[in-house]
Amino acid sequence: MTATTVAPPAPAPEKAKPLAPISWKAPIGYGVVGLISLVLFGLLPADGQDSTFVLSTSKDFFTIDPITVPAKVTAIVLSVIALVLAGISWQATRNRRKVGAWLPVVFGIVVVLAFLTWADAGKSSPLPLTGLLQGSLFLAIPLVFGSLAGLLCERSGIINVAIEGQLLAGAFLAAVVASITSSAYVGLVAAPIAGMIVSALLVLFSIRYVVNQIIVGVVLNVLVVGVTSYLFSTVLKADASTFNSPPKLPTIDIPLLSQIPIVGPVLFRQTILVYIMYVVVVLLQIFVFRSRWGLRLRAVGEHPKAADTVGIKVNRTRVRATLLGGAVAGLGGAFFTVAAGLAFGKEMTGGKGFIALAAMILGRWNPVGALAAALLFGFSDNLQVVLGIIGTPIPSQIMLMTPYVVTIFAVAGLVGRVRPPAAEGIPYVK
Structure with missing residues (x-):
């Protein structure tokens, strides 16, 4: 009588792990802010107004002449760049790809520049960009x-x-x-x-x-x-x-x-x-x-x-x-x-x-x-001081609210899902 060899059963196929749900919060946020920037800072200002930025001080190695740009065109271009970045974020989210920290940084810079261009449009006093950054670091x-x-x-x-x-x-x-x-x-x-x-x-x-x-x-x-x-x-x-x-x-x-x-x-x-x-x-x-x-x-x-x-x-x-x-x-x-x-x-x-x-x-x-x-x-705190000096059309009460409004929106919209230390606030008693 010959023994028959029984083959071991084939292993059951592993179940594929379900993909995490896609969060559209970031691209939607970028898109909304970009559209607001385009409408308020680009389309609303009057034609023919210029914005002037001061980039150097008297103690620098060499002096950079103040830069004067057409306010309306510059704000529109910067807002369009912000919308392009929002599109990049949307495409990356759709393909489940992570974008680096460069995108929110560049997005924030172009939106802030669009805002500053609008705020200084038609003003007799140029906006001291270097002084704004220097004071922001100090206030931070x-x-x-x-x-x-x-x-x-x-x-x-x-x-x-x-x-x-x-x-x-x-x-x-x-x-x-x-x-x-x-x-x-x-x-x-x-x-x-x-x-x-x-x-x-x-x-x-x-x-x-x-x-x-x-x-x-x-x-x-x-x-x-x-x-x-x-x-x-x-x-x-x-x-x-x-x-x-x-x-x-x-x-x-x-x-x-x-x-x-x-x-x-x-x-x-x-x-x-x-x-x-x-x-x-x-x-x-x-x-x-x-x-x-x-x-x-x-x-x-x-x-x-x-x-x-x-x-x-x-x-x-x-x-x-x-x-x-x-x-x-x-x-x-x-x-x-x-x-x-x-x-x-x-x-x-x-x-x-x-x-x-x-x-x-x-x-x-x-x-x-x-x-x-x-x-x-710190930048938002110093911004309300600088814009008050150059005579921005924004009411002073709104400017005083700026640091706290930025805090709320930043924590609510940019933090996302973060996990604090697991034992935070839990006393340890043996």
């Missing part, structure tokens, strides 16, 4: 430091809603110390200490007493406003010459680099606080994503139980990251007093801490992304 300082502070805390699992209070505390202590010592640099050193004190209260209640982190952050903001307002009314007002007359940080021109037209004044003709900001962004980008410390920080924020099993002290890591974040935010608070050369005033931060949180989310918890988002908000 507290937003950059605030967003980096939130990034450090939330990457470790602590929600930091107290950025507003940390900025205000840093501004207060920087003003007082700089006034007493007659040194803006000493005030700059003191500012991070104030931010760390606020962070110490945050970790005390969030980690030690396991209080809801969002509630603690809100309460700390109110506490800092109350304490600084009381000290301002009782101490600083009584002897402003001694306690509330901070000197201003001097502008430092980097030799040769600061004399490059356009780029030089914007990047290399700033205060030391801006140069510190460059260093902090680069260091955090490296350490958070390219170091053992950063790996542990992200592990604690993503899966604290797994981090604990391999020997990482979860709560100790969170405490250190939150204190460091408070120091960074306090440093940003120095912008309002010693960097801007202003005396301390009640609630002078004006909600910048909450815009910094939006910049952190828009930047997807990434230092470089947070920097880009903060620059966007």
Whole structure:
């Protein structure tokens, strides 16, 4: 009797994974904005009006003559370019291809240029484009430091809603110390200490007493406003010459680099606080994503139980990251007093801490992304100042709303689906 060999059954074919649904939000958004730009900035202005842009300063290596362009034609051309980019986004979405970061950047630039061309049409005062960019970077300082502070805390699992209070505390202590010592640099050193004190209260209640982190952050903001307002009314007002007359940080021109037209004044003709900001962004980008410390920080924020099993002290890591974040935010608070050369005033931060949180989310918890988002908000903040100087037809009340409207639309329309650290806001108790 011969044995018969039975062939093994053929494996069942694998089921194809269903494709993710196509999101048309980006191309539709680009298309709508492009059409609005074409109608408002291109078709509505009167014929024959020109727009003039100033690109250089007196300290540059060479002078670039002001550029004068026909407002209507230029705005139409720029708006058409924006619509072409919207078409590229639509085609890429249809074919399920990802477009690089270049598309939203270029789209934003051409739409902003179309808007500036319209705003300056027929004005006797030229629009100082270099000054607009230089001021935008300067005004973005507290937003950059605030967003980096939130990034450090939330990457470790602590929600930091107290950025507003940390900025205000840093501004207060920087003003007082700089006034007493007659040194803006000493005030700059003191500012991070104030931010760390606020962070110490945050970790005390969030980690030690396991209080809801969002509630603690809100309460700390109110506490800092109350304490600084009381000290301002009782101490600083009584002897402003001694306690509330901070000197201003001097502008430092980097030799040769600061004399490059356009780029030089914007990047290399700033205060030391801006140069510190460059260093902090680069260091955090490296350490958070390219170091053992950063790996542990992200592990604690993503899966604290797994981090604990391999020997990482979860709560100790969170405490250190939150204190460091408070120091960074306090440093940003120095912008309002010693960097801007202003005396301390009640609630002078004006909600910048909450815009910094939006910049952190828009930047997807990434230092470089947070920097880009903060620059966007800083640009919108400075834009309403510059357009008010040249006499734009937009009402001043609308211009004051610009930074906050840009914040809402940017977070709602550009963030998309982002995932915060998985253990964010969840206390870790053994």
